[in-house]
Amino acid sequence: MASTNTYDKESLFVSQLMEQLGKLHGVEIRKAPVADYGVDLLVVEPNSGKRIAIECKSAGDYGELPISTILPIARLVKNDPNQQVILVSFSSVSDLLSTKLKELNVPSLTKPTVKQVVDQVQLALSA
């Protein structure tokens, strides 16, 4: 039951995040499942062509993201080097995974608020 509740919370978080991102001027939000992108949320700024991929991950009762989480993220970064990837984790992130994410230039937000993610997206769009 705990896992179901956690899943509901995460779904709610993603819905709220979509709502807040939708308020940003001049961006399009696309939500998974979008087979072509393989991410949970994709923020696109059509004028500049900038793309921000938001990966939302949870490890459930395991408590921390498995280090192998780096595998799909590395593939995502390699497939489109012009796309900025942001990791939103609902579980803790180990030091090793955190180091590898930094190497890939992927900001990770652990148990963030919706506002923190929106701020990070705005930062990435302005870069």
Add this chain to the structure above:
Amino acid sequence: MEGEFKVQLKTYDSETVVKAFTEYFSNNLTTTFAKSAYQYTGIMKQSDFCAGYHTRDSLFLVYNREGTFLKVYVETLNQQDLNNLKNTLNEYFKNITEMLDRKRIKWSKPQATIRLENCPLTGFVKTKKLYLKGIIEDQREKLFIVPIGSVLASFLAIHWNILDKDEASKDLKKAVISTLEAYIGLLILLLIGLIFVGNKREFTFKI
């Protein structure tokens, strides 16, 4: 789809752990890393791991020490077969914890996870404590709620003249017998649990 499990070591001495892996699994880290999915991404280095072992169909890699948890990455050749990965993960877990026991390295808090896109699977070992907790939770209705409900219902039925005392006492007797049956059933399950549970060394996975 990959798996990972971890156990907390009471005293984590990296040198002793690596030595144990070398002794029990030959520790062919270089070839194991070369076979793993990590090899292709280039982001993880062989130096991020301290031990490895592979067969034709599967492999495990042990991450370098981080805190007091021994973390093991498990990968199978067939990336689509979840049951195969579960079985492989359990087999490696059994072998590695047996190795730790033989080396008298105390471990606790075993946990496992399988990374599926958008749906993490978490595994836990069903210990005696968890088994007993589960039984009591399952039987809660029969043991506590139904008997209390029956007594209350009989009392209210008499109070509102729906049943006379004789009929109500018959219902109460039935409720007492059902409750006794439930308690005897619980006792048997507890005894089975105490005797048999806890010997299995495997993860049970839940979504």
